[in-house]
Amino acid sequence: MTKSVLISGASIAGPALAYWLNRYGFDVTVVERAPELRRGGQAVDFKGRTHFAVLERMGILDEVRRRRTGTTDTVYVDQNGKQLALISGEFTGGDLEIQRGDLSEILYERTAADCEYVFGDSISGLVDTEHGVEVAFEHGPARTFDLVIGADGIHSRVRKLAFGPERDFVKHLGHYYCVAGASPWSGDGSRERQVAYGHxxxxxxxVTGGSKAQQLYMFASPELDYRRDDTRAQRDILRNAYADVQWQVPRMLDEMESFDDFYLDSLSQVRLNGKYSKGRVALVGDSAYGNTLGGFGTGLAIVGGYVLAGELAVAQGNHVEAYAQYDEIMKRYAKIAGNSNAGRFLAPRTATGIKLRNWFVGSRMFQLMIKYADKAANDIDLRDYPVKVSA
Incomplete structure (x- = not known):
């Protein structure tokens, strides 16, 4: 009997999971709060044989390569534009970088015909019963599914409803970040090196790539109280945080006001201690093992979706057995997301910290750190799941 699965979230982890579940014969519905597929966003990346193996098995590796972005080095400069340090694009962009919106589109195109997508709605309630999960929606009628998967990010609604309040599982890492404006180096398959400048x-x-280019901000702050849908308040937060910073920042802030693409959030880490499932509900991607700008989020989402769907297929829809295997496999692999804090590295709180960071990125230790990260990205024995299973 075919199992019905509801996935919350249509960014990366959700459609990736939907692809595999549909391939294995599950009846898949994806619900997304946004009114349509989200375009734009910052670049995301893949590194190493594990990530590439999953992309290849999905049949999208060539398309991702075709729409890759150019490698972008970041030059850190002082007030007068003098170079202080350089972080290579190989560190920030992995082996293969693509705009988040482009990757989301690729995954959506390969699932839209066979999976049900419901845009402009979200889950408002879950009742996990012996025979299924009764799901209430903000707008649509209630429905019952055999399984529910949360692929809805760091601030997961599914995790909150099934596991408990966000404060119990998400740690604020002491910084906020903002991405504003569309990248000037959209994915066109180019491998040319680009340069961004940071201060x-x-x-x-x-950080800016030049006039009218995508901007990145990161600033230290305790947790802030603001509505996540109030972009005017968020733009004001950003202006206040950078009110006394010179260099190119005044120009950047003025340009920022005209950008439609604007996203501000905290640097946060999800801490579930390797337990990514509860009853008939499971989590995948950032909702399960997110660490903002930690460098492994997209790879973890792709691998996590592959493993979760594969284990459900092998277990013929027995979620108790499949979830236990998924938890065990991803608990070990997801440790790579727990060892980094981008805020401390990119926006040190002291002048001494900035000088030490600038020295470090030019040292041999930095190269060793990159090699360790590359090794960690491949620290999993991917099971070769069946090509197709009837659930």
Whole structure:
């Protein structure tokens, strides 16, 4: 008997999981709060044989390569534009980089015909019963599914409803970040090297690729109280945080006001201690093992979706057996997301910290750190799941 599965979230982890579940014969519905597929966003990347193996098995590796972005080096400069340090694009962009919106589109195109997508709605309630999960929606009628999977990010609604309040599982890492504006280096398969410029003052970083280009901000701050759908309040938060920073920042802030693409959030880490399932509900991607800008989020989402769907297929829909295997496999692999704090590295709180960071990125230790990260990205024995299973 075919199992019905509801996935919350249509960014990366959700459609990736939907692809595999549909391939294995499950009846898949994806619900997404946004009114349509989300375009734009910052670049995401893959590194190493494990990530590439999953992309190849999905049949999308060539398309991802075709739409890859160019490698972008970041030059850190002082107030007058003098170079202080350089972080290579190989560190920030992995082996293969693509715009988040482009990757989301690729995954959606390969699932839209066979999976049900419901845009402009979200889950408002879950009742996990012996025979299924009764799901209430903000707008649509209630429905019952055999399984529910949360692929809805760091601030997961599914995790909150099934596991408990966000404060119990998400740790604020002491910084906020903002991405504003569309990248000037969208994915066209180019491998040309590009240059972005960054400037630090204690506790703050501003990066720009030049006039009218995508901007990145990162600043130290305790947890802030604001509505996540109030972009006017968020733009004001950003302006206040950088009010006394010079360099190119005044120009950047003025340009930022005209950008439609604007996203501000905290650097946070999800801590579930390797337990990514509860009853008939499971989590995948950032909702399960997210660490903002930690460098492994997209790879973890792709691998996690592959493993979760594969284990459900092998277990012929027996979620108790499949979830236990999924938890065990991903608990070990997801440790790579728990060892980094991008805020401390990119926006040190002191002038001494900035100088030490600038020295470190030019040292042999930095190269060893990159090699360790590359090794960690491949620290999993991917099971070769069946090509197709009737659930």
């Amino acid at each position: 630090n003052v204690p506790g703050r970083l501003a």
